[in-house]
Amino acid sequence: MTRERLVNAVILLGLLGTALGAWAMDAPYTITLATKVAILALAGVGLNIALGLGGLVSLGHAVFFGIGGYAMGILASHAQSYSPILTTPFVIEGTKSMPVIWLVAILASALAGLVIGALSLRTSGVYFIMITLAFGQMFFYFAISWPAYGGEDGLSIYVRNGFPGLNTLDPIQFFLICFVLLALGLGLTARLARSAFGLALTSARQNAARVQAVGISPYRLRLVAFMLSGMVTGLAGALYADLNRFVSPTMFSWQTSGEIMVFIILGGVGRLFGPVVGAAVFIVLEHVLGGLSEYWHIYLGALLLLVVLFARGGIIGLVAGREVAHD
Amino acid sequence: MTEPVLDIHGISKSFGAIEASRNVSLDLRPGEIHALIGPNGAGKSTLIAQIAGALAPDAGQVMLNGADVTALGTVERARLGLGRTFQISSLAMEHTVLQNAVLGALGERGGVFRFFRPIMSDPDLLRTARAALERVGLQDHERQRTADLSHGQRRQLEVAVALTLSPKVFLMDEPMAGLGAEGSQALTGLLDGLRTEAPILLVEHDMDAVFALADRISVLVYGEIIATGTPDEIRADARVREAYLGEEVA
Ligand SMILES: Nc1ncnc2c1ncn2[C@@H]1O[C@H](COP(=O)(O)OP(=O)(O)O)[C@@H](O)[C@H]1O
Ligand SMILES: [Mg+2]
Numbered sequence: 378m379t380r381e382r383l384v385n386a387v388i389l390l391g392l393l394g395t396a397l398g399a400w401a402m403d404a405p406y407t408i409t410l411a412t413k414v415a416i417l418a419l420a421g422v423g424l425n426i427a428l429g430l431g432g433l434v435s436l437g438h439a440v441f442f443g444i445g446g447y448a449m450g451i452l453a454s455h456a457q458s459y460s461p462i463l464t465t466p467f468v469i470e471g472t473k474s475m476p477v478i479w480l481v482a483i484l485a486s487a488l489a490g491l492v493i494g495a496l497s498l499r500t501s502g503v504y505f506i507m508i509t510l511a512f513g514q515m516f517f518y519f520a521i522s523w524p525a526y527g528g529e530d531g532l533s534i535y536v537r538n539g540f541p542g543l544n545t546l547d548p549i550q551f552f553l554i555c556f557v558l559l560a561l562g563l564g565l566t567a568r569l570a571r572s573a574f575g576l577a578l579t580s581a582r583q584n585a586a587r588v589q590a591v592g593i594s595p596y597r598l599r600l601v602a603f604m605l606s607g608m609v610t611g612l613a614g615a616l617y618a619d620l621n622r623f624v625s626p627t628m629f630s631w632q633t634s635g636e637i638m639v640f641i642i643l644g645g646v647g648r649l650f651g652p653v654v655g656a657a658v659f660i661v662l663e664h665v666l667g668g669l670s671e672y673w674h675i676y677l678g679a680l681l682l683l684v685v686l687f688a689r690g691g692i693i694g695l696v697a698g699r700e701v702a703h704d
Numbered sequence: 705m706t707e708p709v710l711d712i713h714g715i716s717k718s719f720g721a722i723e724a725s726r727n728v729s730l731d732l733r734p735g736e737i738h739a740l741i742g743p744n745g746a747g748k749s750t751l752i753a754q755i756a757g758a759l760a761p762d763a764g765q766v767m768l769n770g771a772d773v774t775a776l777g778t779v780e781r782a783r784l785g786l787g788r789t790f791q792i793s794s795l796a797m798e799h800t801v802l803q804n805a806v807l808g809a810l811g812e813r814g815g816v817f818r819f820f821r822p823i824m825s826d827p828d829l830l831r832t833a834r835a836a837l838e839r840v841g842l843q844d845h846e847r848q849r850t851a852d853l854s855h856g857q858r859r860q861l862e863v864a865v866a867l868t869l870s871p872k873v874f875l876m877d878e879p880m881a882g883l884g885a886e887g888s889q890a891l892t893g894l895l896d897g898l899r900t901e902a903p904i905l906l907v908e909h910d911m912d913a914v915f916a917l918a919d920r921i922s923v924l925v926y927g928e929i930i931a932t933g934t935p936d937e938i939r940a941d942a943r944v945r946e947a948y949l950g951e952e953v954a
Contacts, residue, residue, distance in 0.1 A: 573810055573818040573826075580796040580807050586758070587794045587804075591811025591869060592782035601817065700798075 381697035385650045389563075392657065393556060400549040408548040409620070410664060414657045415555040416616045421640040421652025422562045423609030428638070429647030430570060431602040432582030436634050437493065437509030440516045441607040443629035444489055445482035445614025447520065450532040450624035452478050457535060475540045475554070478615050486611025487604050494603035498596055513631050520626035531625025538619055545619075555616050559653070562609050567649055569605070578602050610637070639677070643684055645691025648700065654692045707770065708733050709903050710873050715754055715764035717747075717927075724750040725761065726927040732873060737895065737904045739914045742924035748907045749791050751924070752877050755905070756788045757781040769872065782811065787871025787902070791878045793858040795850050801861055802846035805833035808868030836867035839894060855882045863891065867898075874904040880913055892916055915939075923947070 392411060399407035420442055427433040455462045455471025463469040472478060497508040521529050537545045545551045569575050581588040581595040588595050618624045627633065636659070643658055644651030659677070666673035688695045708731035717725040724747040732738050740748050753759040755766055757778040766774050773781055782788070795804050806823060809832035810816060823829065837843050840860040845853065850861065863879055879895075880888045892913045895904060899919075908914050914921065915935050922932040923944050931941045938944055 568820050568822075571822040571824065572820055573816055573823040575819075576799075576803060576807055576823050577810065577816045580799060580804075583796040583798055584794055586778075586790070587796055587865075588807070588811075589758075589778040590756070590782055590788050590790075590794070591808045591865065592779055593811050593816050594779045598816070 379697075381648070381650075381693065381700070384693065384697040388650050388653055388657075389560065392653070396549065396552045396556070405548045408552050410660055412548070412552040412555050412620055413617075414653075414660050415552065415559045416613050416620060417637070417640060417656040417660070418653040419555070419559045419562050419616070420610045420613035420637050421644070421656055422559070422566055423606050423611075423613060424637050425606075425641055425647065425649075425652055426566060426569065426609065427603050427606035428641055429651070430575060430578050430582065431599050431606075433498075433599060433603060433606075434506050434638075435509040435603070435606075436506050436631065436638065437497075437511075437513035438607070438610050438637050439513050439629050439631065439633035440489055440493065440509075441486045441610035442614035442617065442633055442637065443516055443520065443624075443626070444485050445611035445616075446618035446624040446628040447526065447532075448482035448485055448611070449478050449538065449615045449618040450534065451526060452481060453534045453538055454526070454532050473536070473538045475538045475545065475615075475619065478538060478619075479612055482611045482615035483608045486607040486614075489611075490604035490607030491600070493607075494600045498599050498603065510631055510634070513629060513634050517626050517629040517631070520629050527625070529626060531623060531627075534618075534622045534624075537622055551620070555620075558612065558616065562612075563649060563653075566609075570649070574598070574601070639681060641691075643681060643691055645693035648691060648693040648697075651691050651693050658692065706734055708767075709769060710755070710905065711767040712751075712755065713765040713767070715751065715761045715766070717750060717754060717759065717761050723927045725754065725764075728764070728924070728927070728929055730922050730929060730932065732903045732905050734903055735899055736919040737899050737906055737917045739906045739908055739918035739921045740924060741908065741911075741914055741921060746924045747927040748924055749877055750927075752788070752791075752875050752905075752907060756786055756875055782869070782871075785869075785872030785902075786875060787866040787869040787873065788875040789862040789866050789877060789879050791881070791907070793855075793862055795858060795861060795865070797849075797851040799850055800846065801837065801842055801848050801850055801853065801857075802830075802833055804850055804861055805837050805846075805864050805868055806830065808836070808865040809833045812869045832868050836864040837861075839867060840864045841890060856884055856887050859883055860887070860891070863894070870901075872902055874898065874902055874906075876904060877907045878909060879906075880908055880910045888913055 396408050396411040424438045427435050452471045453473055456473045461468050461470050493512045497505055500508055526532055539545055540554060543550045577593050578598045581598050585595045640652045640655030640659055644655030662677055666676050684691055710732040713729050715725045715728040728751060742748055754761045757776055765772055768784055806829050809829040837846055840863050842860050842864060859879060859882055866874060880891055883891060888910055895917055918935055921935055921938045922929050925947045930947060931938060931944050
């Protein structure tokens with residue numbers, strides 16, 4: 378077992394242990410914090426496919442987070458008001474079933490990823506960052522100006538959506554759902570990194586001309602990576618909405634995109650568990666320092682600065698050392 | 705006469721006032737090594753880039769096995785069998801030597817959009833990759849990070865990746881540069897045998913290697929081919945001597 382794997386196992390067990398400990402001590406608020414970490418980490422795991430493996434600096438991943446959130450909000454709000462989403466040409470009913478909501482969130486994110494990716498991946502560098510940012514703003518203002526789904530105020534869902542066989546209102550059970558999805562996301566990303574696709578994608582990040590010279594199109598690799606990345610972040614968005622039982626245009630905001638990226642940079646770009654550590658540090662800081670001062674972002678900024686200047690591999694890099702090439 | 709595998713007609717390319725290719729025509733026949741020589745800045749790399757599809761010519765045509773590929777990009781031309789090595793090593797530097805070779809084997813075999821199976825335990829790709837590494841003498845370095853290789857070893861890996869592609873044509877831009885005497889000799893031996901697998905368009909500064917290997921030589925000066933012929937003809941060509949070779953080969 379490499380050192381990084383050991384560190385990863387400790388992180389995952391630490392998150393699980395925190396939630397289970399809080400459950401044993403009857404501290405539901407701590408369970409909610411752990412759930413938030415798991416969900417935000419999953420959003421970061423998604424972005425890490427584009428950013429870490431593909432080298433695609435997307436400042437628009439809030440689009441997917443928001444799409445996931447609104448997939449939940451729209452489906453559940455129709456279900457709670459017993460009004461179908463669509464009556465012509467055929468009837469589409471809302472739903473309170475998590476698996477169905479997740480599926481819709483993932484598919485809608487894939488579609489958005491295809492369209493946004495197809496347009497923005499024709500550019501690179503700063504232009505790519507700007508185009509993804511612009512798409513994020515488009516979705517943000519669209520959500521604000523859409524009164525049917527709450528506009529600026531967002532949508533409240535009164536009862537958390539259901540999962541067959543579980544009581545999702547019980548914090549620890551909802552945590553476990555999110556935790557399992559996070560673990561699944563991490564596992565799939567690890568497989569992806571070692572697959573044929575992963576080798577080609579990471580090679581294209583390092584040297585696109587090399588990949589072209591062996592007859593592989595970097596554009597198609599990046600487009601698929603962007604879609605996969607958005608699908609995972611979209612799923613996280615649906616969970617986040619269910620955690621809060623609330624969605625609002627904030628989920629689409631560029632600050633949200635920035636925060637997801639901050640998780641990755643704090644934890645370590647391209648490191649499998651980077652987003653988990655980053656999200657955990659973020660939530661702990663928000664919780665601890667946020668109670669002391671509303672300007673806690675100053676300390677976050679200082680930490681980010683330190684990491685960028687002195688620990689390019691992020692916190693994971695600091696603890697587990699330089700990344701070893703997969704074999 | 706046998707049909708040329710690669711046939712270039714009237715290629716011209718300017719960068720502003722610099723005419724990097726002036727009405728260049730040359731061909732590459734089955735089984736031959738055709739060397740392209742010329743002073744620095746003559747336009748050799750620019751020509752290779754246009755043949756590989758990385759750069760669009762202002763005028764002219766590139767024919768591969770009788771088909772016009774001028775409108776195709778690098779990826780399509782690579783798929784049609786153009787195997788290129790770069791003058792400046794162009795590799796995935798954070799990956800291992802073996803991973804770079806496996807990437808080549810993957811490009812050749814296809815099946816990039818597979819997301820689950822670990823590629824570094826795919827026996828077919830590993831066999832192809834290891835065979836190529838062995839031919840260039842890198843078999844003992846497969847687990848090394850490419851960034852940690854010496855300059856000469858990177859040159860060898862460039863060639864190895866091209867080998868994994870089993871191309872129909874090799875385009876090699878100064879593969880010997882920085883190899884040292886021993887390395888150049890080994891690579892000369894390898895290229896000598898390689899021509900029967902696929903013809904080679906070889907840009908090279910090492911004149912010993914060029915005259916040892918080439919069936920034909922073209923001389924490029926200021927973007928223009930001033931002579932094409934057998935090594936003996938080129939050695940005897942007055943214009944070539946004046947323009948380029950000087951006393952070096954006298
Ligand atoms: N992308 C480019 N933009 C402008 N000038 C270029 C470019 N590429 C090459 N050149 C110029 O074209 C000429 C030929 O360069 P090159 O093909 O690299 O020569 P060689 O490989 O024979 O040394 C040089 O004068 C070089 O400066
Ligand atoms: Mg050159």
